[in-house]
Amino acid sequence: MVNILPFKKTARLVSEIDEFIDKVSEAQMVLERSLYHYFEHGPDEELDQKVEQIMGIETRADELRRSVTTIMYTEMLMPDTRGDVLSLLGEVDTTLDECVHLLISLSMERPGVTGEYVDGFRTIISDAGKAVQAMLQGVRAYFKEPHTVRDHVHKISFHDQEATLVALRTGRAIFDSDMPLVDKRESRDWLVGIRNLASHASDVGDQLAIFAVKRSI
Amino acid sequence: MDLIVLVFLSSGLFLGWSLGSNDAANIFGTAVGSRMVTFTTAAVICAVFVVLGAVFGGAGAAHGLGKLGAVNAIAGSFMVALSAAVTVYGMTKLGLPVSTTQAVVGAIIGWNLFGGFLTDMETLSKIVATWVVCPVLGAVFAAILYKSAVAGLGWARIHMVRLDALTRIALVLAGAFGAYSLGANNIGNVMGVFVSSSPFDDLDVGGLFTLTSIQQLFLLGGLAIAVGVFYSKPVMMTVGNSIMPVSPVGAWVVVMSQSMVLFIFSSNELQSFVVGLGLPAYPLIPVSSSQAVIGAVIGIGLTQGFAGVRQIKWRVLANIGSGWVSTPLIAAAISFFFLFFLQNVFQQQVFKEVHYRLSDAVVEHLVGEGIVTDDLQSLAGQDIVSAAAFRSALREHAGLSKSDELVAIDSAEIYLAAVTPENLTSLDRDYLGPERSKAVEALAGRSFDYRWQFREALTTLSATWKAKEESPLTRDYNQKLGEMYEYLLRHFYREDQ
Numbered sequence: 001m002v003n004i005l006p007f008k009k010t011a012r013l014v015s016e017i018d019e020f021i022d023k024v025s026e027a028q029m030v031l032e033r034s035l036y037h038y039f040e041h042g043p044d045e046e047l048d049q050k051v052e053q054i055m056g057i058e059t060r061a062d063e064l065r066r067s068v069t070t071i072m073y074t075e076m077l078m079p080d081t082r083g084d085v086l087s088l089l090g091e092v093d094t095t096l097d098e099c100v101h102l103l104i105s106l107s108m109e110r111p112g113v114t115g116e117y118v119d120g121f122r123t124i125i126s127d128a129g130k131a132v133q134a135m136l137q138g139v140r141a142y143f144k145e146p147h148t149v150r151d152h153v154h155k156i157s158f159h160d161q162e163a164t165l166v167a168l169r170t171g172r173a174i175f176d177s178d179m180p181l182v183d184k185r186e187s188r189d190w191l192v193g194i195r196n197l198a199s200h201a202s203d204v205g206d207q208l209a210i211f212a213v214k215r216s217i
Numbered sequence: 218m219d220l221i222v223l224v225f226l227s228s229g230l231f232l233g234w235s236l237g238s239n240d241a242a243n244i245f246g247t248a249v250g251s252r253m254v255t256f257t258t259a260a261v262i263c264a265v266f267v268v269l270g271a272v273f274g275g276a277g278a279a280h281g282l283g284k285l286g287a288v289n290a291i292a293g294s295f296m297v298a299l300s301a302a303v304t305v306y307g308m309t310k311l312g313l314p315v316s317t318t319q320a321v322v323g324a325i326i327g328w329n330l331f332g333g334f335l336t337d338m339e340t341l342s343k344i345v346a347t348w349v350v351c352p353v354l355g356a357v358f359a360a361i362l363y364k365s366a367v368a369g370l371g372w373a374r375i376h377m378v379r380l381d382a383l384t385r386i387a388l389v390l391a392g393a394f395g396a397y398s399l400g401a402n403n404i405g406n407v408m409g410v411f412v413s414s415s416p417f418d419d420l421d422v423g424g425l426f427t428l429t430s431i432q433q434l435f436l437l438g439g440l441a442i443a444v445g446v447f448y449s450k451p452v453m454m455t456v457g458n459s460i461m462p463v464s465p466v467g468a469w470v471v472v473m474s475q476s477m478v479l480f481i482f483s484s485n486e487l488q489s490f491v492v493g494l495g496l497p498a499y500p501l502i503p504v505s506s507s508q509a510v511i512g513a514v515i516g517i518g519l520t521q522g523f524a525g526v527r528q529i530k531w532r533v534l535a536n537i538g539s540g541w542v543s544t545p546l547i548a549a550a551i552s553f554f555f556l557f558f559l560q561n562v563f564q565q566q567v568f569k570e571v572h573y574r575l576s577d578a579v580v581e582h583l584v585g586e587g588i589v590t591d592d593l594q595s596l597a598g599q600d601i602v603s604a605a606a607f608r609s610a611l612r613e614h615a616g617l618s619k620s621d622e623l624v625a626i627d628s629a630e631i632y633l634a635a636v637t638p639e640n641l642t643s644l645d646r647d648y649l650g651p652e653r654s655k656a657v658e659a660l661a662g663r664s665f666d667y668r669w670q671f672r673e674a675l676t677t678l679s680a681t682w683k684a685k686e687e688s689p690l691t692r693d694y695n696q697k698l699g700e701m702y703e704y705l706l707r708h709f710y711r712e713d714q
Contacts, residue, residue, distance in 0.1 A: 077382075079252040079253060080251050081377070215464070
């Protein structure tokens with residue numbers, strides 16, 4: 001097959017990759033709002049709506065990722081960087097899955113985080129969110145301006161470290177308290193779960209940095 | 218056309234096939250190896266543009282080798298091309314760096330030595346200089362293009378996916394340009410040695426245009442290269458996958474740089490433009506596309522500072538340098554031996570003897586040129602065979618300067634021409650124009666012993682046959698006039714010398 005003018009597919013692929021990243025960004029924001037809402041109002045109807053919303057986002061994102069993979073293979077696009085791109089999109093999709101998993105778990109488990117530790121949770125949620133958003137900006141930059149990827153990787157790393165520090169501090173405070181052990185362990189699991197978002201974003205950032213260098217050679 | 222002629226052309230066609238199957242990889246190797254362009258697309262584009270380049274752009278570079286030695290018998294041309302092909306094949310098998318151009322140059326020198334013809338040292342030194350200039354120029358072009366491309370892409374912020382599509386198109390266009398340049402430049406390697414003994418007559422194509430005898434020769438050679446291109450898949454995959462680990466944009470830079478180098482050394486128009494700017498004229502001769510590619514890759518490496526320099530395989534460069542000496546020497550030796558074999562075992566005429574005679578007319582002509590001829594009297598009237606023997610005689614009897622010696626050799630070369638009513642009828646008057654044709658017709662019934670006599674006779678009859686004073690502006694005119702003289706001398710050639 002003569003494959004020298006794949007412009008139509010190109011435009012579709014660009015738009016699908018962009019929409020996929022939008023969906024992951026949206027999922028992270030839904031999770032963040034849901035967590036804030038939960039710590040303020042506890043479990044209610046809005047939380048169930050957010051679960052439905054994030055599941056819709058995940059379905060669309062999966063469709064998009066499948067389509068991108070198919071187009072890239074069938075049209076033999078970007079043969080030299082296809083592996084990197086698909087691996088990157090896979091990692092981004094894992095972040096989305098983590099967001100969905102956290103929100104569904106929140107809706108099912110309804111953890112009892114008491115007032116004095118909510119600020120710690122809020123800070124971790126904020127830092128993890130910023131790390132994920134910086135990661136998504138880095139991914140967008142990888143496609144358009146690979147030389148700026150480093151700036152985003154730097155931000156991801158900063159927010160990951162901040163989230164880890166706050167998680168450590170909050171965790172120690174929880175375990176130093178008189179809370180029953182079962183609640184302590186539940187709170188610890190939630191701290192680690194949210195922090196893992198930032199940690200995974202940081203791993204993706206490391207990969208991004210290498211992929212960006214590969215593109216510049 | 219006789220079957221025997223086709224047999225003799227076969228070595229050139231083999232050389233063309235081998236060039237196509239190897240050098241097409243320099244143009245489309247990276248694109249195909251990295252699967253940016255399918256092999257079929259690459260091969261079709263490459264084949265079409267190689268033929269176009271050979272037929273319509275081949276004249277410039279092909280004559281460059283003619284100046285080194287005009288192989289004047291088709292059996293000789295056959296052996297020269299075969300020697301070059303054998304050299305390329307053998308050295309490739311042995312894993313030694315080889316360039317078709319260098320093999321052809323060596324083979325022609327072998328023919329010159331065998332036939333007692335003089336090798337124009339000025340032309341040879343220019344050719345050797347281009348071997349050095351070719352990779353250097355490739356590196357310079359690549360460095361400039363790569364820097365510009367990186368800056369341009371950084372500024373344009375093109376999405377990676379769109380860049381991929383644009384790179385594919387750019388690779389195809391650059392490949393087409395590269396194939397055209399390869400055809401235009403390297404057809405001189407394939408068919409250059411057959412130019413002086415071309416078996417074709419000018420062909421009128423449906424009243425639309427005329428394919429000259431040389432263009433038909435080049436069409437045949439171009440088709441041989443084009444066929445070779447379809448056998449280049451294994452080499453393309455090797456080139457694309459292992460030798461040049463550059464990005465697709467880098468691949469585009471390499472192809473463009475290499476194409477520009479080949480184009481520069483084959484375009485008459487560009488050469489005239491450069492001379493028009495007051496810059497020195499450079500020779501139009503076939504150059505090695507592989508070495509231009511290696512130069513271009515090094516050029517990209519150099520733009521990346523110390524890290525890039527560290528990656529350069531300096532041994533490859535040393536090998537190229539050694540190839541500049543070893544390839545022509547081996548090809549010359551093979552050519553000499555093969556010609557001896559063909560002449561003495563198969564009783565074939567591998568060169569036409571050229572006779573030199575210092576007649577009274579020649580002496581008078583030399584005096585007119587301001588050359589002192591007193592010491593030459595002892596040579597007067599002697600018939601001397603071969604330029605080398607005549608030069609030895611000149612050196613023995615007269616102490617002429619190098620330039621005077623060349624004028625004397627040129628003037629004493631016997632070339633019999635007769636303007637008869639029969640050959641006047643088939644004269645291409647459209648090509649010459651009415652006034653020039655009239656002057657030629659006025660020569661009816663006359664015959665000439667030397668080229669310069671024929672030229673003198675025409676310039677006396679019409680001012681349109683006079684060359685203009687040499688300047689960048691008149692260079693084109695004089696070159697075309699020279700081609701017309703060559704056409705007429707071929708047309709009125711008399712066999713009985």
